[in-house]
Amino acid sequence: MDKRCSMKEAIAASVKTGCSLVIDGFTHLICFAAGHEIIRQGVRDLTAIRLTPDLVYDQLIEAGCVKRLVFSWAGNPGVGSLHALRRRSEAGASSRIALEEYSHFGLLSRFLAASAGLPFWPLDNYAGGDIARANPEIKTVQCPYTGRTLATVPALHPDVAILHCQRADQEGNAQVWGLLGSQKEVAFAARRVIVVAEEIVPTEVIRKDPNRTLVPGIIVSHVVHEPWGCHPSFVQGFHDRDNEFYVAWEEISRSPERYAAYLDAFVYGVEDRKGYLAKLGAGVMDRLRAKPRVCAGVDYGY
């Protein structure tokens, strides 16, 4: 079944006001294009879930799309803060955002439980500290063999997962290399999966190297072809992380005015990702384009 559609169509069909959402990818493969389209479509009251709410989640927050944030580390990695989030979570904030907070392993475990079809997941964690005290979703269970007390988290089934990959076929069989994040666990946890691909390839390309398939098409609803959809995040083998942008963002995002101007120019002011890239400019893309480091293939013969 050909599941290809535009980003506009995929978001309109899947990301509804009030739903829960993961745009996954750990540093790598964060689909900014999807976040921007959600902002443009004016979706509201999202439960936004992600281990590391990156700049794109901060933009969703600034644009007023997010009611609740479920996360484990919120910052601009190696640079500074997520300022929209800070403005809405520190003392005196008028429109406070609801926060539900884990450690990385805790939130990951919620995906693991859901991906495995179990109602909870046990982990050896949280003893003594304050994370479990601050989050009533974290409970405990006793090991039936040793009597030890372990922490638990409940399964989390996001309504929608958006996963960027290097390549996919039209049915959504998605291949990824480099950092894998929690993409597989999120895909199996979610009720609906949108695969966004840097390249759409014939199914034969997928079949030539089946061990590279991270997400099988049988659990995918929509397939979107969106090259450079991850900028300023990166896609191994395609383009580098735009570290300059991440650094510059600190200043932009500190000021509500500059933040608004950025969103006006790069999100509201463009029709789609093509418009964004035109505004970004060929110079930036040339600077970030990957220098090839192609590995050898392996033999699947018998």
Next chain:
Amino acid sequence: MDKRCSMKEAIAASVKTGCSLVIDGFTHLICFAAGHEIIRQGVRDLTAIRLTPDLVYDQLIEAGCVKRLVFSWAGNPGVGSLHALRRRSEAGASSRIALEEYSHFGLLSRFLAASAGLPFWPLDNYAGGDIARANPEIKTVQCPYTGRTLATVPALHPDVAILHCQRADQEGNAQVWGLLGSQKEVAFAARRVIVVAEEIVPTEVIRKDPNRTLVPGIIVSHVVHEPWGCHPSFVQGFHDRDNEFYVAWEEISRSPERYAAYLDAFVYGVEDRKGYLAKLGAGVMDRLRAKPRVCAGVDYGY
């Protein structure tokens, strides 16, 4: 650290009388060479653990190495029975072997628990049937969120895991493609890991395609170079499964005399794997050698 040694050395250093052992690989990558060396070294009282005790486990049983078998499916796939095992587990058997029995997912879950450093693993299984009634290791736990009762199995840390792979470097960074079995889970569950490789490659080869690494060298104790060490099992990209041998085995293994003659010729009667292959003959190896089906590489550049 260079961890290379001969199969003889790896087995002598690791597989002791009374220890627990997994030779993993699901149909694919079953290291018969290791099993034969264990038989030659006269190891006794093994707790032999494997989802599918294949011919090599039956041979360990026939040779008197095994005290206890932990398993989930015991047969000659698509052909018939494991006759040494049947002779020692049916009514009237004089030297009865101890059996500890799960379903595939149950035994796998024991490895999952151990690999994750947890004392137990929950699974939604065994309700109503007799597997849990026959095995007191299977218990239950209550979900702290839903109150549902789930089955549990306890962590299983084998003393030794033996894993065959297509290629490894001298530190034991092991790359595998094709069927993965429960190799990764077993490796992380075990106290000691022996990696057996069809090819030993420079570390640079591993580093060119890091997503292919199934078992990192940091958890590996010994590295053995043993080409064709899996016959009659197979190695994707190297040689096919010897289905003719699996079929012929049914008749050989039915008769204790023919079984003994086989072990005399192909196990006791040879010094090592080289001797086995010399006896097997170039004709069989030519028949089984894989016809190449090399996939394209991917780009790790940035």
Next chain:
Amino acid sequence: MASASERMAFRAAQELRDGDVVFVGIGLPNLACNLARATHAPGLCMIYESGAIGAIPERLPVSIGDPSLVTDSLAVVSQAEVFQCLLQGGRIEVGFLGGAQVDRWGNINTTVVGPYENPKVRLPGSGGACEIAVHARRLLLMMRMSRRAFVERCDFITSPGHRMHGKSRAELGMPGGGPARLITDLGVLAFDETGEAVLTEVYPGVTPEEVQAACGWPLKVAARLETSASPDAETLRLLRERLDPQGLHL
């Protein structure tokens, strides 16, 4: 004239819908799936417990882990992922099972004949059968009928059906749908609302009395007993010449 195996493969194929995700074993289930893919269900996705997803083997696989299932498949994943995410995660629509014994509730025994501690015959055990029976949304059982196989009570319940030791799936909170059809060499049994097998179809020329004679419990028979369609010449040619040319399973 179709053989019993051909009838069973053909009848099982009728239960498969285009797009179904099927957990396949070796033998007749594999043939049934390949037949469905070659005819009315080209989008059937076959998953093997060895980890191959969307396999299109160039030869008939002898074992569930044949290398031909890997080459050109859509994905190869670990067995942990197969059992945990695909099966327990509720992603499998159809599972296939057979065994040495079946009872009226569709419970299957592949573990022992005789008492567990001192068996007359030691069978292979569960493998993935128990979890397939627990989790597949629809379970298709395929077994040849005899009073030795169709028993009043299984010596051991390896894979649960609709009612085990007096408890229903619902009472036990089991996720999958349980046995949908029991496809035999004489006819087809469905399961009524109590979970008991009911003969609903017989193959042409087979009488309900013959079916009862091969069954170890008093068989319920549907008020309107159908006659199963037979595979036509084209289907038989497909089965014999393309799908199992060596006659491994037919």
Next chain:
Amino acid sequence: MASASERMAFRAAQELRDGDVVFVGIGLPNLACNLARATHAPGLCMIYESGAIGAIPERLPVSIGDPSLVTDSLAVVSQAEVFQCLLQGGRIEVGFLGGAQVDRWGNINTTVVGPYENPKVRLPGSGGACEIAVHARRLLLMMRMSRRAFVERCDFITSPGHRMHGKSRAELGMPGGGPARLITDLGVLAFDETGEAVLTEVYPGVTPEEVQAACGWPLKVAARLETSASPDAETLRLLRERLDPQGLHL
């Protein structure tokens, strides 16, 4: 003359042994590991929470998920494997942590300044810090000293040290060894058998009084206070010219 950052990186490197499997963060811990690898511990294996094992980046990574950590690494694995098999599985010898607040038990706060429900400053949160603190066999804390950072009581315990809300690690059954050293810009603190931080080393020219002045609790001082070795010229050259030529972290 070494800067405070250079001293800290140098001192932390001394804690690393050849062959150690280290869970690394960005910044000074990364530099300390690279220094150890370039000098006495060439077999150090660096693991990043992003999934890269045995990385040898050609450039200094800006984030923990930099593409340079992937290219030419020994393995890239999912984060589930990192946290579940490597960390919780007990495979990590050394972990590094820092934070906004630390107390005398080595508890670390990276969550909030002020009350959790109504914070003065919202910090990034745990990330993987909590599980590193729970599971690493040896934990190295690296923090610059000030009374604002070295506090009588953390506003929030994100990552447990040796004693939390009156309970010891042993009482709580925690697997890892807890903080081994607290490496600061003035000196080094170890932890005594009660789990309390004890000043054991000062950098050349620093007095215990200066250290106390930067610490929010009455500091235990070892009977025999050592002076930390300073990085020699060759080490400084290595740090400045090869390991952090752009001065990102020094």
